[in-house]
Amino acid sequence: MNLPTYKIAVIPGDGIGPEVIAEGIKVLNKAAELSGRFAFVFQTFPWGCEYYLRHGRMMAEDGMEQLRAFDAIYLGAVGYPGVPDHVSLWDLLLKIRKQFDQYVNIRPITLLRGVPCPLKDVPREAIDMLFIRENSEGEYAGAGDWLYRGKPEEVVLQTGVFSRKGTERIIRYAFETARRMGKSLTSISKGNALNYSMVFWDQVFAEVAAEYPDVPTASYLVDAASMFMIKDPGRFEVVVTSNLFGDILTDLGAALAGGLGLAAGANINPERAWPSMFEPIHGSAPDIAGKGVANPLAAIWSASQLLEFFGHDEWANMVLQAMECVLVERAVLTPDMHGTATTSEVGDSVVQQLTSLVKQ
Ligand code: NAD
Ligand code: IPM
Ligand code: MN
Numbered sequence: 112m113n114l115p116t117y118k119i120a121v122i123p124g125d126g127i128g129p130e131v132i133a134e135g136i137k138v139l140n141k142a143a144e145l146s147g148r149f150a151f152v153f154q155t156f157p158w159g160c161e162y163y164l165r166h167g168r169m170m171a172e173d174g175m176e177q178l179r180a181f182d183a184i185y186l187g188a189v190g191y192p193g194v195p196d197h198v199s200l201w202d203l204l205l206k207i208r209k210q211f212d213q214y215v216n217i218r219p220i221t222l223l224r225g226v227p228c229p230l231k232d233v234p235r236e237a238i239d240m241l242f243i244r245e246n247s248e249g250e251y252a253g254a255g256d257w258l259y260r261g262k263p264e265e266v267v268l269q270t271g272v273f274s275r276k277g278t279e280r281i282i283r284y285a286f287e288t289a290r291r292m293g294k295s296l297t298s299i300s301k302g303n304a305l306n307y308s309m310v311f312w313d314q315v316f317a318e319v320a321a322e323y324p325d326v327p328t329a330s331y332l333v334d335a336a337s338m339f340m341i342k343d344p345g346r347f348e349v350v351v352t353s354n355l356f357g358d359i360l361t362d363l364g365a366a367l368a369g370g371l372g373l374a375a376g377a378n379i380n381p382e383r384a385w386p387s388m389f390e391p392i393h394g395s396a397p398d399i400a401g402k403g404v405a406n407p408l409a410a411i412w413s414a415s416q417l418l419e420f421f422g423h424d425e426w427a428n429m430v431l432q433a434m435e436c437v438l439v440e441r442a443v444l445t446p447d448m449h450g451t452a453t454t455s456e457v458g459d460s461v462v463q464q465l466t467s468l469v470k471q
Contacts (some may be wrong), residue, residue: 116150117421120181120386122203124159126395127405127454128187134458135185135414138433141462142418147155149423154181157266160191160199164440169202183417184388187410191311201253204390211385213378214277215284216246216357217416218392220364220374225438226448227301229367230341231260238367241369243288244357245281246378248272250307251354271306273353278315284353284381284466286323294348295327296320299336299356312353337363369438372406372447375413377420387420391412394396403453406445408434410459433464 121136123129124444136153143150156177158170169189171177178184189204190196207213220226222238252272259265282298298316302309313330320328329346331339333356339346340363353361365374371393378388391409399405411434419427433471437443443460444450452460 114148114150116152117182118180119151119417120154120178120184121153121155121185122158122186123155124187124189124203125161125191126188126196126397126400127393128159128189128395129409130187130400130405130454131391131407132185132187134401134454135380135410135429136463137458138411138461139414139417139428141465142430145466146423146426149421153185158203159189160194163202164201169199170206175206177213178207178386180387183420184386185414185417186388186390188227188393190395205251205253207388209327210382211378211387211388212247212283212382213380213387214245214247214381215377215381216242216244217377217379218242218244218357218361218364218374219362219412219416220368222368223373223438224435225374225441226369230344231312233344239344240344240347240364241288241292241294241349242357242364243281243285243349243351244361245277245352245354247354248277249354252466263412267442271305271308274313278282278312278398279319282316282319282351284327285349286319289326289441290323292349295460296323296351297329297331297336297347297351299333299352299360301329301333301356303332309353312382316351319321336360340364340367365392370406370447371409373408373412375409375416377416378411379420388426389417400470403455404446405454406447407454407458408437408461411458417418429465429468430461433461433468434466436464437461 117319125131135302190199201313218238222235228235254272255268257267300309300312302313365371374392376392380387415427415430437460443452443456
C-alpha cells in the first residue's frame with residue numbers, strides 16, 4: 112500500500128528546542144500510525160548555536176538547498192548565550208522564513224479547556240483569537256546602517272520596509288481566513304506616529320476591505336490594542352498586524368492562553384513554492400534547558416498545525432483534543448503549569464489520550 116509520506120526536516124536547535132521537538136515527533140508518529148492513511152519520514156539537522164561554535168556558521172553552507180527538498184520543516188528554538196542573538200537568528204530562523212517566503216505567520220491564541228483563565232471577569236470563550244502576523248518584511252526587513260561606529264557622532268538606522276506587494280498579500284490572506292471562518296478581522300497598526308509605513312498599512316487595509324464587504328472589520332492602534340487584549344479580549348477574532356507588532360502581541364497573547372509553553376506558530380508559504388515551517392513561538396529558555404521540564408504542548412500544538420497544513424484537519428483537531436484532555440485532567444503537567452511532570456511524561460500523556468480518543 113502506498114501511503115502519502117511527508118518528508119519533514121527537523122531542526123531541534125538550541126536549549127529546550129530538542130526536548131520539546133522530540134515530543135511533537137512522538138505525537139505526529141502516533142497520529143500517522145493511528146490513521147493508517149499517511150506517514151512521516153523525519154530527517155534531523157544538527158544546526159544551531161553549538162554547530163556555530165564548531166563550524167562558524169548556523170547551518171551547513173548548502174543548508175537552504177538541502178531544506179528545499181522537504182515537504183515541511185519542524186523547528187524547536189534558536190539562540191543561546193555564547194552566540195550573539197542577531198547572528199544566530201538571522202543565519203537560521205529568519206533566513207528560512209525569508210528565503211522560503213514564509214510570509215504568513217499564523218499564531219492561535221485560544222484558551223483551551225483546563226487552562227486557568229488569567230483574567231478576572233473574563234469568560235474563557237472570550238480568549239479565542241487567530242493572529243496573522245506579516246512574516247517577511249516590515250520592521251524585520253534587516254535594512255539599515257551603522258555609521259561612525261564607536262565615535263561620538265555614531266548613528267544607527269533601522270528601516271521598516273512595507274512594500275505594496277507584501278502589505279497587500281498579508282492583509283488579503285487575513286481577509287480570506289476571516290471570511291472562511293465567518294469571523295471579524297481586526298487590523299493593528301500605528302499610523303498616528305509611524306507616518307509613512309502605518310499610514311500606508313491602514314490605507315491598504317481599507318482598500319482590501321472594500322473587496323470583502325461580508326467581513327466585519329475593526330482597526331486599532333497598537334497601544335490601545337494591547338490594553339483591549341487584557342480588558343476586553345473578546346473583541347479580537349482574526350487579527351492582522353505587522354511583523355514586530357505581531358511578535359510582541361503574540362507573547363502577550365501567550366500570557367492570556369496559558370503561557371509560552373502553550374503558544375504555537377506556523378510560518379506559511381501559501382503558494383507552496385517552498386517548504387513551510389512549524390515551531391513553538393517560545394525561545395530556547397536557557398533558564399530551564401537540560402532539566403527535562405520544558406512544556407512540550409506549544410511544540411505539539413504546532414505539530415497539529417502541520418497536520419492541518421497537509422489537509423488532515425481531523426487529526427489536527429484530535430491532537431488538540433488530546434492536549435485538552437491532558438490539561439483538563441491536570442495530572443500530568445510541567446512546572447510552568449504548576450505540575451511536577453517531565454517534558455516526556457507530558458508527551459506520553461498526549462499520545463495516550465490521542466490513542467483513547469481514537470478507540471472511543
Ligand atoms: P524564551 O521564550 O526562551 O523564554 C522566556 C521565558 O519563558 C523563560 O522564563 C522560559 O523558561 C519560559 N519558557 C519558554 N518556553 C517554555 C516552555 N516550553 N516551557 C516552560 N517555560 C518556557 O525567551 P527569551 O529568554 O527571551 O530568549 C531565549 C533565547 O531564545 C534567546 O536567544 C532568543 O533570541 C531566543 N528566541 C528564539 C525564538 C525562536 O527560535 N523562535 C523565539 C524567542 C526567543
Ligand atoms: C518569534 C521570535 C523571533 C521573532 C526572534 C527569535 C527573531 O521572537 O518567533 O516570536 O521575533 O520573530
Ligand atoms: Mn517572539
